[in-house]
Amino acid sequence: MENALINTNPGAIALNEIPVVDYNEFYDRCRSLLQHEQNHCLNYFGWPDGKKIRYFCLIADDKQHSIYVLSHVQPAGKTIQLKALSAEITAMQVFEREIHEKYGVDFTGHPWLKPLRYAFNRYDRSKTPTTYPFYSIASEELHQVGVGPVHAGIIEPGHFRFICNGENILHLEIQLGYQHRGIENLFVQHKALLQQAVLAEQIAGDTTIGHSVAYAGIAETLTHFAEPAPLGIIRSIALEMERIAIHIGDTAALCTDIAYQLGQISLEPLRTTVINTMLEWCGNRFGKGFIRPAGSHYYPDKKFLTLLRSNLNDISERFTEITARIYSLPGVLARFEECGMVSNEQVRQIGAVGMAARMSGLARDIRISHPSMAYKDTIISSVTFDSGDVLARGLLRKAEVIESINYIFRLIDQYNSLTDNKNLPEPDFNLSFRQNMLAIGLAEGWRGEICHTAITDDNGNIIHYKIKDPSLHNWMALALAVRKEEISNFPVNNKSFNLSYCGFDL
Amino acid sequence: MSVLIIIITAFFFPGIIGRTRSVLSGRKGPGLLQPWKNVWVLLNKSAVISSSGSLISHIAPSVILASVLASSVFIPVPGFTPLLSFRGDFLLFAYLLAIGRFFIIINAFDAGSSFQGMGAAREALFGLLIEPAFFLLISSVSILTGGISFNEFYRSLAMSQSLPLIALSSTFIIICIALIENSRVPIDDPKTHLELTMIHEVMVLDVSGPDLAFIHIANYLKFAIWGTFISFFAIPAGIDLWLKIAIFAAIQFSFAIIIGFIESFKARFRMERNSHFIITVSAVAMVIFIIILFS
Numbered sequence: 001m002e003n004a005l006i007n008t009n010p011g012a013i014a015l016n017e018i019p020v021v022d023y024n025e026f027y028d029r030c031r032s033l034l035q036h037e038q039n040h041c042l043n044y045f046g047w048p049d050g051k052k053i054r055y056f057c058l059i060a061d062d063k064q065h066s067i068y069v070l071s072h073v074q075p076a077g078k079t080i081q082l083k084a085l086s087a088e089i090t091a092m093q094v095f096e097r098e099i100h101e102k103y104g105v106d107f108t109g110h111p112w113l114k115p116l117r118y119a120f121n122r123y124d125r126s127k128t129p130t131t132y133p134f135y136s137i138a139s140e141e142l143h144q145v146g147v148g149p150v151h152a153g154i155i156e157p158g159h160f161r162f163i164c165n166g167e168n169i170l171h172l173e174i175q176l177g178y179q180h181r182g183i184e185n186l187f188v189q190h191k192a193l194l195q196q197a198v199l200a201e202q203i204a205g206d207t208t209i210g211h212s213v214a215y216a217g218i219a220e221t222l223t224h225f226a227e228p229a230p231l232g233i234i235r236s237i238a239l240e241m242e243r244i245a246i247h248i249g250d251t252a253a254l255c256t257d258i259a260y261q262l263g264q265i266s267l268e269p270l271r272t273t274v275i276n277t278m279l280e281w282c283g284n285r286f287g288k289g290f291i292r293p294a295g296s297h298y299y300p301d302k303k304f305l306t307l308l309r310s311n312l313n314d315i316s317e318r319f320t321e322i323t324a325r326i327y328s329l330p331g332v333l334a335r336f337e338e339c340g341m342v343s344n345e346q347v348r349q350i351g352a353v354g355m356a357a358r359m360s361g362l363a364r365d366i367r368i369s370h371p372s373m374a375y376k377d378t379i380i381s382s383v384t385f386d387s388g389d390v391l392a393r394g395l396l397r398k399a400e401v402i403e404s405i406n407y408i409f410r411l412i413d414q415y416n417s418l419t420d421n422k423n424l425p426e427p428d429f430n431l432s433f434r435q436n437m438l439a440i441g442l443a444e445g446w447r448g449e450i451c452h453t454a455i456t457d458d459n460g461n462i463i464h465y466k467i468k469d470p471s472l473h474n475w476m477a478l479a480l481a482v483r484k485e486e487i488s489n490f491p492v493n494n495k496s497f498n499l500s501y502c503g504f505d506l
Numbered sequence: 507m508s509v510l511i512i513i514i515t516a517f518f519f520p521g522i523i524g525r526t527r528s529v530l531s532g533r534k535g536p537g538l539l540q541p542w543k544n545v546w547v548l549l550n551k552s553a554v555i556s557s558s559g560s561l562i563s564h565i566a567p568s569v570i571l572a573s574v575l576a577s578s579v580f581i582p583v584p585g586f587t588p589l590l591s592f593r594g595d596f597l598l599f600a601y602l603l604a605i606g607r608f609f610i611i612i613n614a615f616d617a618g619s620s621f622q623g624m625g626a627a628r629e630a631l632f633g634l635l636i637e638p639a640f641f642l643l644i645s646s647v648s649i650l651t652g653g654i655s656f657n658e659f660y661r662s663l664a665m666s667q668s669l670p671l672i673a674l675s676s677t678f679i680i681i682c683i684a685l686i687e688n689s690r691v692p693i694d695d696p697k698t699h700l701e702l703t704m705i706h707e708v709m710v711l712d713v714s715g716p717d718l719a720f721i722h723i724a725n726y727l728k729f730a731i732w733g734t735f736i737s738f739f740a741i742p743a744g745i746d747l748w749l750k751i752a753i754f755a756a757i758q759f760s761f762a763i764i765i766g767f768i769e770s771f772k773a774r775f776r777m778e779r780n781s782h783f784i785i786t787v788s789a790v791a792m793v794i795f796i797i798i799l800f801s
Binding site: 143144145146147153166167255257258259260261262263264265329331332334335339486487488489490491 | 527530531532533620621623624627628691692695697698699700701702703769770771772773774775776777778779
């Protein structure tokens with residue numbers, strides 16, 4: 001029996017076309033697929049279907065641009081034991097932890113079977129953040145520093161527990177799950193497409209476009225909507241604008257963390273210009289309301305495209321000048337270079353995606369491997385660095401900003417040269433979805449790979465929705481980065497990743 | 507009178523630094539007296555004391571302010587005599603400041619939070635490392651002038667119009683000491699919100715109300731004291747009192763502006779590099795000491 005395959009992004013497959021195999025077979029297939037470097041797991045989750053739970057594992061093949069779908073079924077409502085995939089494929093640990101937490105599956109041989117996010121519908125309600133089994137040490141010489149969950153600034157809740165030897169960190173454990181909103185269930189409860197589109201924008205506020213693009217992909221693939229070229233182009237422009245804005249903002253924040261005032265104050269206005277351009281375009285600085293299923297309200301006119309081009313020109317010029325200065329200043333380099341290194345082997349093991357993978361030589365990019373929208377026809381070049389330190393993450397952001405700006409220029413030219421700019425589709429909220437399908441939408445947000453998955457029932461209603469934010473994997477990269485670092489270097493490392501709490505907690 | 511002038515100087519110091527930073531970052535910035543308005547607000551609040559706090563938490567902030575105030579009585583502002591002066595008063599001065607440091611450190615431990623111990627350990631280490639620089643500088647000046655109290659130092663330095671090289675390098679050392687003692691960029695970042703990177707700020711996280719105001723005032727005073735030191739090297743004896751005061755004010759003013767400049771254009775060191783930097787400062791002091799010793 002062959003594995004089921006989805007060849008498009010977004011793509012869908014009928015539930016009855018996905019072969020259900022027994023667990024041992026599933027285990028072997030997953031293992032043999034995931035041993036290849038070109039494959040990685042997009043998502044592995046359970047869907048409670050009556051008295052049984054059906055598990056789906058989605059494995060992306062970066063070379064063939066396809067997605068394997070594997071499935072096995074287990075009884076619901078009781079504790080069962082399964083052999084842990086993570087014993088051999090470490091990157092699976094986070095998915096198996098989630099399944100363990102939600103459905104009580106006891107994975108034998110799992111290296112780190114701890115609660116993940118304390119979902120309200122978890123299997124064992126007696127597990128709470130206060131009973132989290134922290135890794136601990138019994139030593140007179142070492143000491144622990146606990147940070148959070150309430151932080152001094154305006155950031156979201158998360159607890160960081162450091163085990164330190166003097167100033168140096170031996171171990172960092174990050175515990176999240178303080179703000180579970182049950183957003184996946186809200187997708188099931190709210191059937192109207194407009195409600196769902198708005199929900200998708202709220203998954204992680206800094207990745208509004210990224211998550212809504214993934215959702216729109218699902219909605220459209222479930223209705224056979226063919227995205228016209230102009231729509232794909234403007235969505236790609238918006239996605240790149242989000243990337244540019246966040247990368248510039250984070251570069252400024254990196255400067256703040258090392259008290260380099262000049263870098264901070266000269267970059268912050270640039271980010272404002274980017275998001276104000278979005279405001280000009282769609283009435284919201286973060287692009288809320290921009291991405292809607294099956295169309296758009298915001299096809300740009302010539303006047304706006306000219307403004308976009310001139311703003312980006314200006315930003316490109318100033319950004320290049322400022323970052324050239326920042327990344328040549330000895331004081332800054334002394335802080336960034338060889339600080340918080342994550343090796344290529346480590347990012348492979350933890351299954352890092354997006355920026356966190358590319359900073360350490362792992363070229364994982366949905367825009368290249370599973371292109372959608374404008375990325376299918378106009379290839380963007382994906383930048384990678386090898387050193388895996390704070391400097392690599394900084395330089396990666398810099399390179400991505402420049403690449404994204406140039407890419408938008410190319411898209412503007414394309415948009416202008418399109419002749420069939422008449423009768424462009426407006427959003428359609430009355431679409432009905434195909435029945436009994438599993439749909440998947442992938443997008444490369446600024447952090448990395450975003451994966452949405454939906455399952456529809458006999459009436460074409462979504463009965464299960466699964467969201468994966470890149471932060472799910474990448475928090476582990478932060479924990480590894482600060483090992484053996486000084487504890488005072490934690491903030492700058494944290495900022496260099498800038499991971500999402502709400503995207504993780506959902 | 508000296509003490510009064512130092513207090514007045516301290517009044518403007520933090521405001522000028524803040525304003526310099528603002529202007530250099532293209533912002534208008536708060537008024538010069540904003541830091542003191544903040545202090546006033548704090549003084550009108552009541553203090554909250556950590557539940558694990560003992561007597562130390564109650565008295566430490568007052569002791570810290572008192573120790574800095576007490577140490578300022580030995581410092582002559584050019585043109586005036588200090589309130590108190592005796593042979594070897596610089597030793598008492600140094601150890602009064604050390605008492606302040608000691609109390610801020612045990613006060614940090616007293617609050618019983620894991621952050622504060624971290625800051626206290628850093629403060630203790632850096633305080634320890636900078637002490638040789640101060641004493642080497644004082645010894646050099648002592649050999650150069652033949653005096654053994656602050657007042658004598660000033661008088662002889664003013665008469666002799668010390669070598670520009672010595673004056674310059676001493677100024678450099680004093681600026682570095684001031685940056686370290688007062689926890690400024692590049693050693694520490696007073697504006698940061700990141701507890702894990704703090705030195706001074708993290709130690710006073712649990713201090714509030716008037717207690718916090720006292721610690722702020724003590725810090726501002728320290729700046730003025732170090733600024734007064736610099737003026738020793740620059741103000742000649744034979745000039746009019748008003749001119750002296752004018753030069754003194756100009757020196758304090760530019761001292762604050764220099765610190766503002768450093769904070770605007772420099773990134774912070776890594777924590778481990780701080781020790782290297784501080785030892786380098788002591789090494790420079792050592793060089794001056796040797797030069798003076800053999801010349």
